[in-house]
Amino acid sequence: AQSVTQPDIHITVSEGASLELRCNYSYGATPYLFWYVQSPGQGLQLLLKYFSGDTLVQGIKGFEAEFKRSQSSFNLRKPSVHWSDAAEYFCAVGAGPHGGSQGNLIFGKGTKLSVKP
Amino acid sequence: DTGVSQDPRHKITKRGQNVTFRCDPISEHNRLYWYRQTLGQGPEFLTYFQNEAQLEKSRLLSDRFSAERPKGSFSTLEIQRTEQGDSAMYLCASSSRRGVEQFFGPGTRLTVL
Numbered sequence: 001a002q003s004v005t006q007p008d009i010h011i012t013v014s015e016g017a018s019l020e021l022r023c024n025y026s027y028g029a030t031p032y033l034f035w036y037v038q039s040p041g042q043g044l045q046l047l048l049k050y051f052s053g054d055t056l057v058q059g060i061k062g063f064e065a066e067f068k069r070s071q072s073s074f075n076l077r078k079p080s081v082h083w084s085d086a087a088e089y090f091c092a093v094g095a096g097p098h099g100g101s102q103g104n105l106i107f108g109k110g111t112k113l114s115v116k117p
Numbered sequence: 118d119t120g121v122s123q124d125p126r127h128k129i130t131k132r133g134q135n136v137t138f139r140c141d142p143i144s145e146h147n148r149l150y151w152y153r154q155t156l157g158q159g160p161e162f163l164t165y166f167q168n169e170a171q172l173e174k175s176r177l178l179s180d181r182f183s184a185e186r187p188k189g190s191f192s193t194l195e196i197q198r199t200e201q202g203d204s205a206m207y208l209c210a211s212s213s214r215r216g217v218e219q220f221f222g223p224g225t226r227l228t229v230l
Contacts, residue, residue, distance in 0.1 A: 004159075034218070043121070043208060043221035044160070090159050104150060104173070105219065107159030 002027045004093050006108035013081050014116045021076040021111050023091030033074040034092040034105065035065055044090065050074065061085070086115045119143070121222035123209050129228045130199055137195045138225045142211030149192050150219060151184055153177065154206040166192060199229045 003026040013019055025031055032051050036044040048059025055067040065076045074091060089112075092105040122141045130136050142149050147168050152160035163182070165173045168189040178184075181199075186192040196203055206226050210219040 036221075041223075041226070043223045044210075045221070046218050049218055092159070104152075104162030104165060104175075105160075107161070109157065109159050 002031075002093055002106045004091050004106055004108035006089075006091055006111050008111045009109070010112045010114065012114040012116060015083050016080050019076075019078045019081045019085070019113070021089050021091075021113070023074045023076065023108060024072050025074065025091070025093045026072065027093055030069075032094045033065075033067060034094070035059065035063070035074070035076050036090045036092060036107075037061075038088045038090065038110075040087075047076070047089075081113075081115055083115045083117065086113055088112045121209055121211050121220050123207075123222040123225050125225055126223060127226050127228075129230065131230050132199060132201060134199055135195065135197045136199055136227065137193055138207055138227075140192045140194070140209030140211075140222060142191070142209070143213075143220055146211035146213045146220075147189065148212045148214070148219075149186055150210040150212075151192070151194050152208040152210065154208055154224070155204075160208055163194075196227075199227075201229045203227060204229045 005024045007022050034049045035047040037047050038044045047063050048057050050057045050067045058064050063078050067074050088110045090110045091108045094105045124139045149166045151163040154160045162175050163178050164184050166186040169186050181197045184194045206224045208224045209222045212219045
């Protein structure tokens with residue numbers, strides 16, 4: 001069964017510091033991978049996605065993620081964090097562009113990012 | 118595109134009451150999804166429509182839950198005889214036939230007292 005693990009529940013970084021949020025997935029074939037960000041009380045905004053090709057993908061707001069098949073990982077990175085990046089981040093996996101066989105995405109439990117001034 | 122909209126944004130109800138939520142997808146998006154998100158968790162899939170056809174339902178969708186998309190445009194999610202365990206954020210998302218991503222609405226936060 002598909003699953004997503006985000007090992008870090010809460011991370012605090014200083015503004016200007018680099019950031020890496022971890023995501024590990026379980027899926028038998030090549031997955032479709034996504035990172036979403038959610039501000040308090042809001043819906044989810046897509047940061048970036050990976051389907052195939054270059055394993056380093058660029059997203060919005062200066063984020064990037066690297067797909068590593070050997071490690072079943074899709075970690076999110078940002079070289080310099082801004083205070084406005086404080087939010088909750090969700091990694092998701094689907095079996096196709098629209099999701100899995102059920103048309104859905106499987107989400108991790110999320111990582112809450114706090115930014116210190 | 119005006120984005121995915123959901124109404125209401127907040128709903129407080131008493132246990133045992135029925136509630137209905139509405140989702141308006143991005144125009145011309147033929148796929149529509151409902152998810153539920155509880156505190157400290159990621160969204161969990163509930164059901165999925167392609168046009169007006171409800172193609173998949175999660176086992177999370179008990180008999181008290183029903184979703185419709187009568188004309189392949191907006192969708193409604195009804196919960197009958199609400200229970201305190203139904204308290205959650207209900208998220209709607211849509212995607213196009215050729216799209217590769219799901220666009221989410223702001224959600225409806227349900228509180229069952």
